[in-house]
Amino acid sequence: MNIILALMGAQTKLAQFGDTSITWILNILFYVIFIVFIFYGQRIQMYVMLREVEVSLYKLKFIKEEGRKIAVETIKEIGKPQADPTDKVDRFLEYFTIGPQNLDPAGVVWKLEHILDVRDTRFKDEVKSMAPASDEIQVNNLENTLEAASALNFIYKVIRHYYLLGKKTLSLYVIMQIQMILPLVMREAEAYASALKAFAYGQPIGDGAGALVAAKLMHGYETRKVAKDCVVATVPYEGRTAFVIKAEGPGGNVGKPGDAIKAVIEENEGKIATVIMIDAALKLEGEELGEVAEGVGAAIGGPGVDQYKIEDSLLKYHISINAVVIKEDIGDAVSPLRKEVFDSTDKVLERVKQVVVEKTKEGDKVIIAGIGNTIGIGQ
C-alpha cells in the first residue's frame, strides 16, 4: 500500500516536471559529455589503458608468486634441505647476467661463452646448496624450474616498472607502449607458468623435439660423452655412418652442441659428408603445430655461441649443413610436449632419412644433431 502511495506521489512530481524538462536535461547531459570528452578524452583513454595494465599486473603477480611457491616446494620435496630455502630462492630470482662489452667485437663470442659458463656453474652450485639431497638430473631440473620462476619475476618487474612510471608521469606514450605489447607479454608469461610444472616434474617439453628425434635414432646404441653435457652415438644408417648427437638426458639441459659437433668433425679430420641439425622452431600464426620444414643452415637458438662454433667448424672443412625444424609456438616450446609435436618426430625421421639418402653416398659419414632441452628424454 505504502509503495503504491509513494509511486503515486512520484508520478505527480514527474508529471509536473514535464517531458520538455527531460529533453532539456538530456540535451545538457549530451553537451556536458561532449565537452568533457573534448578536453579529457585522452586522459580517460589513459586511465582505461592503465586499468588494463593493472589487471594484467595482478595476473602477473599471481603467476610470479605461484612460480616462486612451486620452486620452493619442489626444492623442499626433492632436495630435503636442512633449513628453509625460501631466502635462497628469493636471492636466485634476482640474479642477473651482464653481457660482454662489444665496442670491439673481436673475440666477443668467447667472452660471452665464458660469462655463460660462469653463470651456469654459479647456478648449479646455488641449486646444489639449496637442495643437497638431489642428484645431477634433479639439479638440472631444479635449475630449469628456478630459471622459469626467475623469468616470470623479471617480466612482472618490467611491467610493474612501466605501469608505475606511466602512473607517475601520466605520459600517454609510456602507458601506450606497454599496453600495446601486453597481449604478447602475457602469452609469454603464461607459457613460462606452464613450463614451471613441467620442469619441476621433469616432463619433456616442446623445445626437446630435436633431442627426441636424436634419442629415437641413438636408442639401443652405445653412447659416449663428447662435450659438456652432450652425448654421441655411432649409428649405422642407410649404409652410412651417422654420428648422432644430443644433450645428455633425462635432466633438463641443452648441452654444448657447438663443441660436440666440432669435436666429432675434428675426430674424423673433417671427413664428414653433411651435418643435419634438428630443432624446434617458432611457428608463425596460421602454420600448423608440428609442421615439419626443411632448409639449410645451423638450426640452433640461444645466445649464438654454439651457432658460431658450428659455422666455424663447417667452414674450415667446407661441410654442407642441412636443417629440419618442427614448428611450434612459444607456449608449446616451454610447456609439456604436445601429442602433435611428438607425432611429428616420426615425420622428421623420414625427412632426415630422405636428406641422408639424397645428399650423401653409401659409406659416407654424417652428423645428425638433435638440438633442444632434453628434459624428460633419455637416450
Place this chain on the structure above:
Amino acid sequence: MSGTSASTTTSRISSFVLLVVFITLALSLVALIFAAALVVGYFNVGNDLTGAYVLLALGILGIAISTYVLVETRRRLSKLKIVVPPVMTTVECRKCGVKNVREFQRGDYIFKETDPCQKCNDKMLITAIYREVKEKEKERFPF
C-alpha cells in the same frame, strides 16, 4: 591453487570500481521506479509516456552496464590460475607389444626401463610422454 585465487578475489577488485558499479546500479533502479511511476500516472491521469520510455531505457542500460562490469571483473579474476594439463606416459613391451597408457609419474622419462611386462616378464620401456589438448573449433580463414 584455485582456493588461493578465490580467497583473494574480493581484495583484487578495486573499491572505486565497486563504488561506481553500485552507484550506477542504484541510480538505474531509481530510474526504473520513476518510469513505473510515470506509467501509473499514464493510467491514472493520462500523462505523456515519453519520460517513462526515456527513464526505462536509462534504467535498463544502467543495470546492463553495471552487471556486465561486475561479471567481467569476476571472470577475469577467476582466470587467475595456472592450468596443469594432464600428461600421459606410454609404456610398451618391445618383445610382446603390450602397451599401457597411464598418467605421468615423477621420475618418468622417455626410454626409461620400467617394471617387467606382466605377459612376457621382459622389461617394459617408456616410449612416449605427451599431453593431449582438445582444441576448440578453429576459426576458418580463407588464407
